[in-house]
Each structure stands twice: as structure tokens, then as C-alpha cells.
Amino acid sequence: MDRATELRAEFTDAATGRLRFSVTLTDSCLSVRKIGGSPVWQHGHALELGLGDCVGCRACRSEDEADTAAYLSAYFYPVRRSWTGAPAGRQRVEHRFRVLTGEDARANLEEAERWARAVRHRASQRVQGLRDGVEFSRVCVSRSVMVLVNPQSGRGQAMSLYTGPVLSMLTEANISHTLITTEHQNHARELVRNADLSQWSAIVILSGDGLLFEVINGLMEREDWDEAIRTPLGILPGGSGNALAASVHHYTQAGPALGEDLLLSCCFLLCKGLVCPLDIVSVRLSSGPRLFSFLSLAWGFVADVDIESERFRHVGAMRFLVGTLLRLASLRTYQGRLAFLPAREDSKSSSISSSPASHPRSLFCPSVQCISHVQRQNSNQHECTSENTRHNSNSDDFLLSEKLPGNLLSPIGDPVPTDWTIEKEQDFVLVLATCHSHLAEELMVSPDAQPDDGHLHLLYVTAGISRPALLRLFLAMEKGTHLTCECPHLIYRRVRALRLEPITKPGVITVDGEQVEYGPIQAQVHKGYARIICG
Numbered sequence: 001m002d003r004a005t006e007l008r009a010e011f012t013d014a015a016t017g018r019l020r021f022s023v024t025l026t027d028s029c030l031s032v033r034k035i036g037g038s039p040v041w042q043h044g045h046a047l048e049l050g051l052g053d054c055v056g057c058r059a060c061r062s063e064d065e066a067d068t069a070a071y072l073s074a075y076f077y078p079v080r081r082s083w084t085g086a087p088a089g090r091q092r093v094e095h096r097f098r099v100l101t102g103e104d105a106r107a108n109l110e111e112a113e114r115w116a117r118a119v120r121h122r123a124s125q126r127v128q129g130l131r132d133g134v135e136f137s138r139v140c141v142s143r144s145v146m147v148l149v150n151p152q153s154g155r156g157q158a159m160s161l162y163t164g165p166v167l168s169m170l171t172e173a174n175i176s177h178t179l180i181t182t183e184h185q186n187h188a189r190e191l192v193r194n195a196d197l198s199q200w201s202a203i204v205i206l207s208g209d210g211l212l213f214e215v216i217n218g219l220m221e222r223e224d225w226d227e228a229i230r231t232p233l234g235i236l237p238g239g240s241g242n243a244l245a246a247s248v249h250h251y252t253q254a255g256p257a258l259g260e261d262l263l264l265s266c267c268f269l270l271c272k273g274l275v276c277p278l279d280i281v282s283v284r285l286s287s288g289p290r291l292f293s294f295l296s297l298a299w300g301f302v303a304d305v306d307i308e309s310e311r312f313r314h315v316g317a318m319r320f321l322v323g324t325l326l327r328l329a330s331l332r333t334y335q336g337r338l339a340f341l342p343a344r345e346d347s348k349s350s351s352i353s354s355s356p357a358s359h360p361r362s363l364f365c366p367s368v369q370c371i372s373h374v375q376r377q378n379s380n381q382h383e384c385t386s387e388n389t390r391h392n393s394n395s396d397d398f399l400l401s402e403k404l405p406g407n408l409l410s411p412i413g414d415p416v417p418t419d420w421t422i423e424k425e426q427d428f429v430l431v432l433a434t435c436h437s438h439l440a441e442e443l444m445v446s447p448d449a450q451p452d453d454g455h456l457h458l459l460y461v462t463a464g465i466s467r468p469a470l471l472r473l474f475l476a477m478e479k480g481t482h483l484t485c486e487c488p489h490l491i492y493r494r495v496r497a498l499r500l501e502p503i504t505k506p507g508v509i510t511v512d513g514e515q516v517e518y519g520p521i522q523a524q525v526h527k528g529y530a531r532i533i534c535g
């Protein structure tokens with residue numbers, strides 16, 4: 001450490017002004033050592049407060065006019081440890097000192113402000129520019145942040161979350177923001193479609209994933225969509241699923257966090273204001289409409305549970321458990337065709353089993369054989385690969401698809417390009433493609449996913465799985481260990497694009513948890529096209 005950059009002073013405790021502390025600010029921490037007093041402190045123990053955990057620091061005058069001292073408050077959110085030593089969410093710790101350099105009240109306030117500025121500045125420097133290959137930049141907070149709250153999301157508690165811990169932390173971090181409560185479905189979509197985005201440094205959603213889905217689609221509907229979609233987005237969990245919030249927390253490599261712990265973690269990341277790229281998926285429905293997704297595409301069991309459990313919304317996240325048990329009781333299969341373009345590193349191996357190292361091709365050989373058979377047939381018919389797919393349709397749909405570069409999809413009525421893998425027509429229990437690690441707070445479906453890995457993590461379960469085996473898979477998803485269950489009916493692939501053609505009718509398909517038109521559907525991931533406040 002460079003000693004020249006150290007700040008050192010003697011302050012007293014804010015409550016009584018009697019306890020004296022030697023306070024040192026280095027580049028990495030605020031160190032507090034008690035002068036005299038109890039034995040613990042006398043033995044040279046100093047309290048080391050990591051600046052990486054600090055969201056803000058403020059100076060103020062005393063409310064008592066006769067008191068010439070100033071006060072310095074620093075706000076930390078260190079990770080709590082459980083009795084086993086495992087991380088267990090963040091907790092708020094405020095440290096408040098009395099600053100008294102002399103009888104001049106103005107000089108005392110200036111000294112406290114000098115310290116507050118120095119703490120804030122160094123806390124903002126304690127960030128990593130690069131982690132796991134993901135590059136971070138910082139939100140420019142010179143402008144206000146738009147905070148969108150859906151008062152109806154989850155159990156209807158989003159407003160109280162805002163007026164409680166969220167407002168408190170944003171105030172401590174000195175983040176100026178404007179609260180907008182949504183009044184109806186598609187309100188957020190219309191709002192961001194027409195907003196003057198130059199006024200906002202970020203759009204933060206305190207709600208479930210459904211509201212972010214609206215915001216992303218609203219941004220993509222703008223004339224200046226290319227720039228608009230680069231607006232940093234933030235997510236605070238206020239819904240019942242909170243998949244993106246749980247994923248954003250997971251990417252910090254902290255231990256699991258639920259409920260208010262998850263909210264504090266995401267709000268802390270928001271205050272730190274680091275932005276990383278976020279994959280966006282363009283989804284094309286057979287009748288033409290085009291959607292943009294950031295989270296998931298589901299058909300079969302998962303989609304049914306999502307929609308059927310809407311009526312249990314009042315029980316919050318428990319609705320998924322209730323829905324899963326009910327759907328398990330009436331387990332059904334769904335006939336359809338699935339094709340996908342494997343991710344580049346995946347295309348060498350035929351499929352990724354739940355334990356690739358120990359069983360390189362043990363589990364999924366039947367589908368692999370079928371793939372090569374159908375693919376050969378297909379390649380006889382067309383000499384077109386994904387990389388050189390051309391739009392040979394004049395429909396508006398294809399004009400719209402020009403929005404994002406590198407189209408990998410051919411029109412739904414045409415065969416898929418020759419470098420795609422085609423599964424045989426079969427019965428599925430579920431097909432799920434996700435961009436992120438979590439599908440809900442306690443459902444870690446793709447543990448290795450990253451916000452901008454450029455992959456759709458495709459999981460599908462084929463017919464024949466027993467109810468207990470399917471239940472075991474879902475229970476394993478709580479910790480993300482389902483891929484090591486060696487379940488022969490579970491197949492996991494990393495893909496860049498996919499096409500799903502349901503044969504069973506009627507049925508439910510969801511995109512980011514929202515029900516969409518039932519029928520053939522295609523999706524393609526666009527690496528790092530949007531931006532998310534992550535950490």
C-alpha cells in the first residue's frame with residue numbers, strides 16, 4: 001500500500017463523543033482502532049472495514065445548533081457468515097463518528113466532508129474491471145436512475161420493499177432516482193418506448209421478470225433501438241420468480257440468498273454500479289411477431305407450471321412448488337420436433353451429458369444417432385448453413401430480423417440450415433432454454449451460465465421419466481446438481497439458436513414467463529447486446 005495515500009485522524013464516537021478512535025483510510029479499507037478503553041481494542045486490534053463493501057459515506061452538521069462538531073457516517077454491507085463460515089447474505093453496518101478539529105463549526109464540517117469524499121472515491125475504486133472474462137464498466141450516475149416498480153408483482157409487496165431497504169440504500173449511496181409505479185400491463189413497455197433516454201443513466205426494475213421483459217421489448221420497439229438497448233438495466237427482486245435477480249446474485253459467487261437477502265445483494269450491486277454485457281434472444285413466432293427475451297423459452301412441464309400457478313400468486317415463490325406438485329400428479333408428455341445450432345465448443349461433441357468427463361457419451365446415444373441420420377437427409381435438400389443463411393422471404397418478419405446482426409434462422413416453413421442438429425420427432429416432458437443460471441430464486445437450471453456467454457442453455461426431458469425421477473431432478477435444481485444426476489432422460493446442450501415445433505395441441509409456450517402464441521417458434525441468442533448492472 002502506498003502510505004502517502006493514507007488519511008489518518010482521531011475521531012470520537014457519534015453517540016457520546018467520549019470514546020476516541022484512531023481512524024485510517026487506505027486504498028482498500030477504513031481501519032478503526034480504539035484509543036485506550038477495553039482490553040480487546042488495547043491489544044492493537046483494529047476493525048478493518050473493506051471499502052469493497054461500502055456503498056456510501058456522508059458528512060453533516062449536528063442538529064443541535066450549539067454543537068460545533070460535524071458527523072461522518074459510512075455505510076457498509078459486508079457479507080454475513082453462517083456458523084459454518086459459509087456466506088449468508090449481506091448485512092447493513094453503519095459507522096458514525098464525531099469530527100471535532102476545533103471550535104469552528106465550518107472547519108469541522110469541511111474536514112468531515114473531505115473524509116466522506118475520500119471514502120466514497122476509494123470505495124468506488126474497489127471494483128474489478130474483469131472477472132471470468134466478463135468486462136465491467138461503470139454506470140455514469142450523473143443523471144437520474146429510472147426505478148420502475150410494479151405494485152402488483154409477487155405478493156404485492158414491491159412498494160414496501162422500495163420504501164424500506166431499497167430507498168434507504170439508494171439514499172446512502174446518494175443515487176438520485178425517480179420512482180415510477182406501473183399502473184397496468186404494458187405500462188412500462190409504453191413508457192420506455194417513448195421516454196427521452198438521454199435523461200436517464202439506467203433503468204432499474206423492482207418487480208418480477210415480467211416487467212423487465214416489457215422494458216426490453218419497449219426499448220427494442222424504438223427507432224433508436226440500437227442505442228436504447230445499451231441503456232444499463234438493473235434488477236431488484238420484487239416478483240415471485242425473480243430469476244434474473246437470483247442469477248445476478250449467483251454470478252457474484254456469493255452463497256445462496258433468498259428473499260430480503262437477495263434484495264440486499266442486488267441493491268448493493270446496483271449501488272456499486274458496475275455494468276456488464278447481457279445476452280438478448282430474438283424470438284420469432286410462426287405468425288410473424290417478433291419478441292426479445294433475456295431469460296427463457298419453455299414448453300411442456302415448466303411452461304404449464306408457470307401459467308397454471310398464476311392462481312397461487314398470493315403465496316409468492318411457493319406457487320412454483322405447488323404448481324410443480326400438481327402438474328406432477330397429472331404428468332403428461334408433449335409431442336414435437338426440436339432442432340438447434342450447437343454452440344461452437346459444443347458442436348465437436350455430440351451432446352453434453354450430465355457428467356461429461358466420466359461418461360463422455362453414455363447417456364444420450366440414441367438421440368445422437370438420430371441426429372446424424374436426419375441431418376444427412378436435410379443436407380441433401382439444402383446447401384445452406386447458419387453462417388450464410390439468407391433471408392429468402394419478403395415478409396415484414398424478416399425485415400424486422402435485420403435489427404440484430406448475424407441472423408442464424410431460416411423461415412419457419414423452410415428446413416433448418418445444414419449445420420443444425422435435428423432431434424427425431426418425439427415425446428418430451430419439457431423443453432427449456434435459458435440464458436441465465438436461475439429460473440427462480442430456488443431453481444438453478446444452468447449453473448455455468450454467464451450473463452454474456454452467447455449461449456442458450458437448452459435442457460430437455462424426454463418421455464419415459466418416472467414421476468419420482470422428475471421430482472428428484474427438480475429437487476436437485478435447488479442446488480444446481482441435476483446435471484450430475486445421470487438421468488438418462490435429461491439432455492443438456494449449449495446452443496446458439498433453436499427451433500421448436502409442437503405437434504401436441506393445445507399447449508403452452510412461455511417466453512420469459514409470459515405466455516406467447518402456441519405453435520412453431522425459433523430463437524437466436526445475440527451475445528452481449530444489452531447491458532445489465534451486475535457485480
Ligand SMILES: Nc1ncnc2c1ncn2[C@@H]1O[C@H](COP(=O)(O)OP(=O)(O)OP(=O)(O)O)[C@@H](O)[C@H]1O
Nearest residue numbers: 153154182183184185207208209210239240241242
Ligand atoms: N399495476 C399493474 N397492475 C397489473 N399488472 C401489472 C401492473 N404493472 C405491471 N403489470 C404486469 O404484471 C405482470 C407480472 O409482473 P412481474 O413479472 O413484475 O411480477 P411477477 O409475475 O410476480 O414476477 P415473476 O415474473 O418473477 O414471477 C407483467 O406482465 C406486467 O405487465
